[in-house]
Amino acid sequence: MSPSVILHWYPESLFAQKIAWDLNYKKVDYKTVLINMIEPRPLRRPLDGGYRKTPILQINNHIFCDTKVIIAELEKRYPEPSFYPATRSGQATEALCKAFSQWTDSTLLFALVSQCGSMKLPEGFANDRAAYLGKEIDFAQMAEIAPFLKLEIQAQFEVAEQLLLENDQGSKEWVLGTQLPSMADFHFATDTMFAGGLMGETWLKENFPKLAAHKARVLNIGNYERIKSMPSISAEEALEIAKKEGLEFEGEVKPTGTSLKTDMLVSVTPVDTGKIPVVGSLVHLTSQEVVLKHIDQESSLEVFIHFPVIGFAIVPVPVPADL
Ligand SMILES: N[C@@H](CCC(=O)N[C@@H](CS)C(=O)NCC(=O)O)C(=O)O
Incomplete structure (x- = not known):
């Protein structure tokens, strides 16, 4: 069974x-x-x-x-299919993907959290997450400074977009230059999906077209709708x-x-x-x-x-x- x-x-x-x-x-x-x-x-x-x-x-x-x-x-x-396909030049990607997630799952993700101040959140959410984080959260103040904190997000996304452009005349389909997607692509798209939800798809497409297109490719292979079936x-x-x-x-x-x-x-x-x-x-x-x-x-x-x-x-x- x-x-x-x-x-x-x-x-x-x-x-x-x-x-x-x-x-x-x-x-x-x-x-x-x-x-x-x-x-x-x-x-x-x-x-x-x-x-x-x-x-x-x-x-x-x-x-x-x-x-x-x-x-x-x-x-x-x-x-x-493996989460860790080799790159086109034969390099293994498992350790690279794991190291990569230390950026995407923390520094990059936390930068995006700065934009959550004006989100519609369920009752009790602020208190719940204050207990989770071990500190109070001031959503009004977060909303006030959010536009300025976008600068840091943009700086990080610029590096992210550069990753898709480097070494491949700008046509790199997957982040690590693999033939099939690797776990690094799933990590990456989690952040770009979050960014699109918070700052708008137009913001993402206009400022980071490669990242926006990459996200669409990952969502397609991740087939999110399948969860409903x-x-x-x-x-x-x-x-x-x-x-x-x-x-x-x-x-x-x-x-x-x-x-x-x-x-x-x-x-x-x-x-x-x-x-x-x-x-x-x-x-x-x-x-x-x-x-x-x-x-x-x-x-x-x-x-x-x-x-x-x-x-x-x-x-x-x-x-x-x-x-
Ligand atoms: N390091 C964890 C992070 C998971 C995480 O932060 N999840 C968020 C939701 S996306 C969470 O647990 N929030 C508090 C909660 O759901 O109670 C992992 O990789 O699974």
Whole structure:
């Protein structure tokens, strides 16, 4: 039986949209659970153990938190078409794509967030995101300075557009000069889609025509509309699947030069925003991925929660006094 792949998402989440494109590109059949844009999300908690970011990808009783580990798992399970095709000159692109995302998913994305001040947002959003960021957000002030902060966005987009122009007489179809799209293209288009939504498609087309055309190409292959034809299930049904369709898991904790060992109680916490620790017993640890066995206290549901190592702090619980 093929595994149940379930995307927990809300449509405004850029990172969730990127994962939908990725699933569509690899022609994976999946289900969706529509979640609330703000906390509380009590029915997600038994799966995520407290991790509050969006999206999460559930594969039976395995929960993948953060797009880095979701993308890695999709590439492992569904290798064709690869997210990492070689360039036309034969250069490998996996590490390049991963390094590239450190720019697109943070510096470039955060520059765009400066334009969100005048967006129509649901009630409670400001308070919810203040808790998420660990600081108050003044939307009125954001709206006031937004026109000036466009300068920084333009400077960054100029570099982005240059990437599509360089080394190829301006005809580079994909960011890294590959024959087929790479993950760098999906990362890139997430930001240009956000920019088009915030500042208008005309702004994007007039100022950055190559980026606008690139975005259209990625949206086409990411076939966003496909998500609507995937079955949408309830949060309760997703919990039922986690309970009934457990996948065996044999982990190993590779030596790290720390005291971390198999079965040790640890917490895994994002280092940037939404810093809520997820506590569980350590079942798997490599240089790039950590997996906890987590048992929900109320429902006794047992899941395996996967995180990337990059961007997360993995610490024993309780923290040893000498740490
Ligand atoms: N590093 C995370 C970032 C995800 C992220 O920031 N998602 C936003 C939505 S696009 C979020 O979680 N916002 C708060 C929320 O949904 O509660 C990833 O790659 O998955």
